[in-house]
Amino acid sequence: MYSDGLFLFVIAASLSAQAPPPTSSADLLPGRRIFEGQCAPCHGIHGEGGRGPTLHVSRLRHAPDDTALADLLQNGIPGTGMPGFFLSEGETAQVSAYVRGLGTQPAAPVSGDAARGRTVYQTAGCPTCHIAEGAGRALGPDLSEAGARRSLDYLKRVLTDPASTLPEGFLMVRAVIRPGEEIEGLRINEDSFTIQLCDRDGAPRSLRKAELADLVREPGKTWMPTYASRLSALDLDDLLAYLAGLRGTP
């Protein structure tokens, strides 16, 4: 019957009395099957991350313990792309156990020099659009926890093929005020009657759709350039090492 609520699955299930998590690979199989069907589209088939963060971390930011993880699986994380799922108590325990197991996998080895990568980050112009270590401009995503949230493979893809990694809801638009007068920007928010953009200077712009000559959507477009040809392989590895080490404040 599910009906209520935009972010669905608001399930106030009691999760305190769970059985001990299964640990053998046979026990983990049911959880893996559910994971591959329902979680992998965002978190990657092996939990390496994708649209959603990597799960190859020893401590999940939103789920420090099993109770929190079960609650998160059932209710989602408000304000993020993580929905809740219709899982029974048993299924929740199965998925939890599988997800916990992903956290014990060794992280991919980092070959670059992070200290040198920090310099590459500065000289390549990254702070023009991103914040890391408290500095920079927030036109693009905040990178303060990039290493904790994203796998090395994913970060590499962002640098070399950024259009393939655009998050859910990311959209560049071109608002045509009148012929010849346009504002290109990153959509901050949109409803049926208005749209709010962040323009190239990082300034918010508020527009009523009825007053626009045209509103051109540019799916797949991003201001983020590819660094595949802009940086040497060595610089790229060092930059990746630097990003992988960004883990926010403890």
Added chain:
Amino acid sequence: MRQMAAGIAFLLVTSIQNAAQVPYSRIVNAPQEPGSWLTYSGNYSAHRYSPLAQITPANVNRLRVLWMYQMNDPNTVETTPLIADGVMYATEPPSVVTALDLRTGRPLWTWQRALPRDLKTIGFGRVNRGVALLDGTVYVGTLDAHLVALDAHSGALRWDTTVADYKIGHSITGAPLAIEGKIITGISGGEAGIRGFLDAYDAKTGRRLWRFWTIPSPGERGHETWRGDAWKTGGGPTWVTGSYDPELRLVYWGTGNPGPDWNGDGRSGDNLYTCSLLALRAEDGALQWHFQFTPHDDHDWDATEIPVLFEDRRNGRARKLVAMANRNAFYYVLDRTTGEFLVGAPYAKQTWANGLDEKGRPKLLPNISPTAEGTLVYPSLQGAANWFSPSFDPVHNVLFAAVREMGSYYYKTDPEYRPGMMFTGGGERALDGDAAYGAVRALDAITGETKWSFRLQSPPWAGVMATAGGLVFGGSNEGNFFALDAASGTPLWDFQTGGTIEANPVSFLMDGKQCVAVAAGHAIVVFALP
């Protein structure tokens, strides 16, 4: 001066003390009393249409907020307030009733149920959609599955009846329906493996008068559509308010999904009377006829949408019809005397049926059932429509519907029934974001043909209300409360309420002036012309 103030105070007090003497005859004649809103859908035919015409396309852009009432509970507000004799009766989450002074929005009384600490709502939020009024009493269902009668003047408890055991997943979120001497209530629990029913209670005493089980037991007609013991956990909840024909004395009520939701392997057969419209005799709850929209549903497409009653006056006679814009994306028209299927046409994107046969049964496309890997089907689990209300304009025979355009990957898992736990056997991953959108659509009520469509940014959770002034009011997830031209769908006015709108609008008179109200975020907002 003081004497005058006292006189005014006396008049106000008198007005409030006379509040809510709402005999059955007033509800039957609700269309002749457009200043009030006496039952969940505005009238027994579930039109959610206001005959008021002070607010028009020419002046709607001058609407202003008259007052707001703020609630404290963090859960979603889905209430449809009722209005009678200077008082607004609204519910608040989780199971609260508040009477508000219609002139100011100031509370007159509040009744709150202390919910059990071990209460779980399985498959839905801690919400309530409204009350019923009859004579001097306010009726409300609670999350722990009680039906409660309150004195309309004070909120004092008159009676409290246990409808079902909340510990195994029963709950009440929908507004009751008050008819002559009886209070009809449905039940939630389709994700908990309940056996659904519809109940009627004596309005004076709270004694149960009849119960219609939506899942037939062995020996009853329809039981053959179940396998083994699957009927015992077969679902078929009745969680949204139905409609009523006082002439035929039939109650029309939709039923929800079979359990488990997304794995039908253990319940082969049509699974009557799930995903159906029931016509029950008000007198004794006997089944007059049924129509099943989605036999053997495995997508959670409850048929609990509002059944709208209207007449086809072509050919020189008035044929009694019932329409439903169903969650499965088809719009249906049936003869409401006999249940005969007349019209069925998609009103939103659907990828599961190659139309309907001459009896209205869907001609299923292959490979639409949930799988472990996920099966992409339109509409999504939440459906093209859901609990939020459509509106019917009886002058132009147009049905206005808030429509969800979204697909889902449906997953199947192995269901395990444990009393009081989720029993669903799968789930979904909705194609939300920019791939999904919403609309308000105007349908020719007799043919289902779309006359116009106004696009919404995202699939809505708010109902619509048309008015004789030529407007259709609606709400959006992004907080817009808006008015469209009923003739063309052209947007004429919008107001950012600052909170998601997941409720149905109503309209009424306050001191002779037309008002429009809707719940938005955690508030009720009332609008009027200056």
